[in-house]
Amino acid sequence: MLLSRRVLLLNASYEALGTVEVARAVCLVWKRTAEVVVPDGERVLRSQHYTFEVPSVIRLLAYIDVRRRRNNSGKQRLRILMRDRMRCQYCGAHGNAFELTLDHITPRSRGGSSTPENLCAACMACNQRKGDRTPEEARMPLLATPSALRYGLDRAVLNHYALMRPEWRPFLFLDEDFHYQTTYPHH
Numbered sequence: 001m002l003l004s005r006r007v008l009l010l011n012a013s014y015e016a017l018g019t020v021e022v023a024r025a026v027c028l029v030w031k032r033t034a035e036v037v038v039p040d041g042e043r044v045l046r047s048q049h050y051t052f053e054v055p056s057v058i059r060l061l062a063y064i065d066v067r068r069r070r071n072n073s074g075k076q077r078l079r080i081l082m083r084d085r086m087r088c089q090y091c092g093a094h095g096n097a098f099e100l101t102l103d104h105i106t107p108r109s110r111g112g113s114s115t116p117e118n119l120c121a122a123c124m125a126c127n128q129r130k131g132d133r134t135p136e137e138a139r140m141p142l143l144a145t146p147s148a149l150r151y152g153l154d155r156a157v158l159n160h161y162a163l164m165r166p167e168w169r170p171f172l173f174l175d176e177d178f179h180y181q182t183t184y185p186h187h
Ligand SMILES: [Zn+2]
Pocket: 088, 089, 090, 091, 092, 093, 122, 123, 124, 125, 126, 127
């Protein structure tokens, strides 16, 4: 089904945000919320009066703060637990959504934010043991690297799609430094 074909959605900064269905992508372009970056070959969508070029990659014209959006989502906790494969990121213990907690890697009392890259799954024992300390102070190194924490969220899904959509690859395999700088402009 053409209408349910996926379109890669980029932020105004060209950072990959995820995918939307063709119908939604065409609507975003029609409303001038987004522009077509890469068309989907020769595919077109016909309505009674108009013909639309089907996009493969679109880009939002205004930058959206993804981090804030994700924080507001009630699903964030579960997304992070899934990103961390339901394992405590300190000791590696497996747990379910009730057994695992979300740990602020840099504690909130020390200025740590509630963004996905500062949150990880932790078992209750590790969470208590770590307390108000950074992983370095507590000598509890993380199993995952910070960049894995950041990209793990939607990355696996996007990379899967990229196998079938070669035109997406340039947007999904930007080097990590670029993303890092856009995420931490003051570091
Ligand atoms: Zn643990």
